[in-house]
Amino acid sequence: MPGFILFREPYGPHPLQTMDIHLPSYKMRSLDDKKWIIFIHGGAWRDPSNSKADATRLLHALVHTPQNTTLCGATLNYRLSPSDREPGNNARHPDHIADVLTAITFLQQKYQFGRNYILVGHSAGATLALQSLRSIYNGRNLDSIIPSAVPFLPGGLPRAVVCTEGIYSLPDLVDEYPHYSSFIENAFGPPSQVWFDASPACLPGWKSEYDGRIVILQSTEDELLSLRQATGFVKALEAEGVSVDVEIVGGKHDDVFKGDELVVAVKKVLGEMNMDMKELAAALDF
Numbered sequence: 238m239p240g241f242i243l244f245r246e247p248y249g250p251h252p253l254q255t256m257d258i259h260l261p262s263y264k265m266r267s268l269d270d271k272k273w274i275i276f277i278h279g280g281a282w283r284d285p286s287n288s289k290a291d292a293t294r295l296l297h298a299l300v301h302t303p304q305n306t307t308l309c310g311a312t313l314n315y316r317l318s319p320s321d322r323e324p325g326n327n328a329r330h331p332d333h334i335a336d337v338l339t340a341i342t343f344l345q346q347k348y349q350f351g352r353n354y355i356l357v358g359h360s361a362g363a364t365l366a367l368q369s370l371r372s373i374y375n376g377r378n379l380d381s382i383i384p385s386a387v388p389f390l391p392g393g394l395p396r397a398v399v400c401t402e403g404i405y406s407l408p409d410l411v412d413e414y415p416h417y418s419s420f421i422e423n424a425f426g427p428p429s430q431v432w433f434d435a436s437p438a439c440l441p442g443w444k445s446e447y448d449g450r451i452v453i454l455q456s457t458e459d460e461l462l463s464l465r466q467a468t469g470f471v472k473a474l475e476a477e478g479v480s481v482d483v484e485i486v487g488g489k490h491d492d493v494f495k496g497d498e499l500v501v502a503v504k505k506v507l508g509e510m511n512m513d514m515k516e517l518a519a520a521l522d523f
């Protein structure tokens with residue numbers, strides 16, 4: 238029975254600039270046929286109780302199985318904004334997204350998986366997953382953080398992004414829940430154009446900028462978010478003619494990433510990716 242390798246990999250000098258990598262040890266010598274799941278945790282850009290460990294259930298269910306020889310996982314920590322528990326944390330937008338882009342770039346340079354990866358994001362991690370697809374974040378703001386010599390997501394954009402309990406529009410979130418402005422201002426500063434620019438649902442141009450799949454999961458039992466964030470984003474995408482898969486699931490805000498429904502949804506996306514690759518191989522006459 239194949240074993241697994243799990244290790245911690247720093248991608249920057251800050252203690253939170255680190256990730257866990259899960260690899261099947263079997264056939265480790267050939268990484269070319271590998272697919273990657275990259276998980277981005279949530280927690281309102283600040284909550285230290287959310288971390289890379291939030292992917293434990295998902296990666297154990299999918300990567301740590303006896304049959305798996307091709308699927309690899311990475312789960313990212315990134316610098317956080319201040320919270321009551323960790324007032325010393327001082328990240329501010331765009332630090333969080335810069336870390337996510339740096340981490341994915343690091344993985345890509347080390348393992349060279351091209352577009353054979355998917356991003357899975359929970360809550361603020363879903364916001365980050367979607368932000369990372371848009372080259373706007375490699376613009377002026379980030380030049381000082383990500384060396385401009387590094388191309389925007391080398392290897393290409395992921396085949397799919399799976400978002401659960403996501404925050405898609407900061408202005409709309411604060412409109413619905415005025416008291417959430419404390420954590421939004423903490424991470425993004427007082428209300429400004431930045432809130433719009435950082436909101437996937439407010440960014441036009443999805444159709445032309447991203448050709449992968451977007452899957453949105455939202456729980457009706459989420460005590461922190463109603464369906465409004467998800468439906469608002471789906472409407473914005475559909476208005477542009479982007480097809481999006483929506484799934485209503487169960488569980489509290491911080492339980493969805495521990496549940497089976499996320500595992501099943503990610504498995505389905507991976508299965509369809511396999512088919513895409515077979516079709517591509519057939520089309521190319523391999």
Ligand SMILES: Nc1ccccc1C(=O)C[C@H](N)C(=O)O
Pocket residue numbers: 279280281283284320360361404417420461462
């Ligand atoms: N309040 C939220 C609303 C929407 C999405 C996430 C949260 C949070 O993660 C709260 C977090 N536990 C906090 O640090 O306040």
